[in-house]
Amino acid sequence: MPEPLTFAVPKGRILDEALPIMARTGVVPEAGFHDKSNRALSFACEGSDMRIIRVRAFDVATFVAHGAAQLGIVGSDVVEEFAYSDLYAPVDLDIGHCRLSVAEPAAQQASAARASHLRVASKYPNLTRRHFESLGIQAEVVKLNGAMELAPGLGLASRIVDLVSTGRTLKDNGLVETSRILDVSARLIVNRAALKTDERVARLVDAFRALVSEAKAA
Numbered sequence: 001m002p003e004p005l006t007f008a009v010p011k012g013r014i015l016d017e018a019l020p021i022m023a024r025t026g027v028v029p030e031a032g033f034h035d036k037s038n039r040a041l042s043f044a045c046e047g048s049d050m051r052i053i054r055v056r057a058f059d060v061a062t063f064v065a066h067g068a069a070q071l072g073i074v075g076s077d078v079v080e081e082f083a084y085s086d087l088y089a090p091v092d093l094d095i096g097h098c099r100l101s102v103a104e105p106a107a108q109q110a111s112a113a114r115a116s117h118l119r120v121a122s123k124y125p126n127l128t129r130r131h132f133e134s135l136g137i138q139a140e141v142v143k144l145n146g147a148m149e150l151a152p153g154l155g156l157a158s159r160i161v162d163l164v165s166t167g168r169t170l171k172d173n174g175l176v177e178t179s180r181i182l183d184v185s186a187r188l189i190v191n192r193a194a195l196k197t198d199e200r201v202a203r204l205v206d207a208f209r210a211l212v213s214e215a216k217a218a
Ligand SMILES: Nc1ncnc2c1ncn2[C@@H]1O[C@H](COP(=O)(O)OP(=O)(O)OP(=O)(O)O)[C@@H](O)[C@H]1O
Pocket: 010, 011, 012, 013, 014, 015, 055, 056, 057, 058, 074, 075, 076, 077, 078, 096, 097, 098, 145, 146, 163, 164, 165, 166, 184, 185, 186
């Protein structure tokens, strides 16, 4: 008997949109998965021996890249930030749309435009550095895990690089979006070695791919 597959999903906002797509490919977590008081992190899957693990978004990519999970669902922001060579993102699920952008206080806009060195607060140090490098600007990244929007007002950084969807969070914190680095959507990700060696992984990739093409054609 082959080892059961492990499918990693993020705990937060992508999950609600991802679960119906997963269900249509036959990946359905046991009832306990939806029980908010349940502290388990690993769940059985209805009708198969697959395990579904619920982890933080960034960790989905880490589990899959290291082969601890064979498949997962995560934002393309996370895929691009890590750029793991062992991770392959074959299917754009067309959910979790947002963008990764640079923002700064409105009052500061003109003055910082010519800077050759900047301090930038972000959860995405690699994408941030790469973006500013492409503009010939050296960015010192202050790594934060959330609430980036506070950084400029408190003197921690002159700009932030963060996800934007409606723009409400930026507006409510007195910031303006100055450039867009990346358009983001959620992806099915797989471990490359598992895809090559395990038929079940290839079959699931095909099932997700077929679903997305069907939805696009409809
Ligand atoms: N405002 C937004 N609108 C749409 N999608 C978003 C938005 N913010 C984040 N996302 C997507 O959701 C992902 C975050 O997912 P999720 O909320 O599940 O993370 P998490 O595991 O709760 O994160 P954390 O590790 O910060 O707790 C991001 O990587 C991005 O792809």
